[in-house]
Amino acid sequence: MKLLGTNTSPYVRKVRLVLLEKNIPHDYVVDPPREPGSLVARVNPLGRIPALILDDETCVFDSPVIAEYADSLNDKPILIPRNDAKARMRVKRWEALADGIMDSAAAVRTESLRPAEKQEAGNINLHNNAITRALAYAADQLGVREWCEGDSITLADLALVSALAYLDLRQTERDWRGAHPNLAAWFARMGGRASVRATLAG
Numbered sequence: 001m002k003l004l005g006t007n008t009s010p011y012v013r014k015v016r017l018v019l020l021e022k023n024i025p026h027d028y029v030v031d032p033p034r035e036p037g038s039l040v041a042r043v044n045p046l047g048r049i050p051a052l053i054l055d056d057e058t059c060v061f062d063s064p065v066i067a068e069y070a071d072s073l074n075d076k077p078i079l080i081p082r083n084d085a086k087a088r089m090r091v092k093r094w095e096a097l098a099d100g101i102m103d104s105a106a107a108v109r110t111e112s113l114r115p116a117e118k119q120e121a122g123n124i125n126l127h128n129n130a131i132t133r134a135l136a137y138a139a140d141q142l143g144v145r146e147w148c149e150g151d152s153i154t155l156a157d158l159a160l161v162s163a164l165a166y167l168d169l170r171q172t173e174r175d176w177r178g179a180h181p182n183l184a185a186w187f188a189r190m191g192g193r194a195s196v197r198a199t200l201a202g
C-alpha cells in the first residue's frame with residue numbers, strides 16, 4: 001500500500017504513526033495536493049491528504065477511516081479497543097479532540113496567511129480559544145497517567161502527539177508546555193518512540 005501525504009500535515013503524521021507502530025509495510029510518498037502533477041485529487045475526490053492507496057487501488061480517506069482500517073489489519077498492537085464499547089468511545093473521542101485541535105490550528109494558519117486587512121480576528125480568536133480549551137481538557141483527562149487510555153499505547157496517544165507537534169510547528173508563540181506540564185512530560189516521553197522520532201525527522 002502507498003500513503004500520500006506531506007511531512008507537515010498533522011493528519012498524515014497520525015496515520016504514519018499508526019502504520020509504523022503496527023509495522024504495516026507501506027510506501028510513504030510525499031505528494032503536496034496543490035502541486036501540479038499531484039496524484040491526490042485523482043485518488044481522493046476531496047483532494048486531501050492523507051490518502052492511502054491499497055494494492056488493489058482502492059483509496060482510503062480520511063485519517064480516522066485510514067487509522068481504523070489499518071488497526072483492523074493486525075493485533076500488534078490493538079490501537080482501537082475492540083470489545084469494550086466505553087474504552088473504544090474514549091479512544092475515538094481523544095482522536096476527535098486531537099483532530100479538532102488540528103482543524104482549529106489549520107484554520108488559524110489559513111486566516112493568518114491572508115492579507116492583514118482581510119484577516120478576521122473573531123475567527124482567529126474562536127479557533128485559538130477552542131485549542132486552549134481542548135488542551136486544558138486533554139491535560140485534565142491525562143493527569144499523571146502514562147497513556148491517554150488504558151494501560152498501553154492506543155490511537156489516542158498517536159493522535160495527541162500529532163496535534164501537539166502541529167502546535168509546535170504552527171503556533172510557536174503558544175506555551176502549551178508551560179500551561180500544562182503534565183502534557184509536556186508525556187509528550188517528551190512519547191518523543192522517545194522510534195515511530196515519533198521517524199515522523200518528526202521528516
Ligand SMILES: N[C@@H](CCC(=O)N[C@@H](CS)C(=O)NCC(=O)O)C(=O)O
Binds near residue numbers: 010033047062063
Ligand atoms: N479530516 C481530514 C482532514 C485532512 C486535511 O484537511 N488535510 C489537508 C492537509 S493538512 C489537505 O489535504 N488540504 C488540502 C489542500 O491543502 O489542498 C482527515 O482527517 O484526513
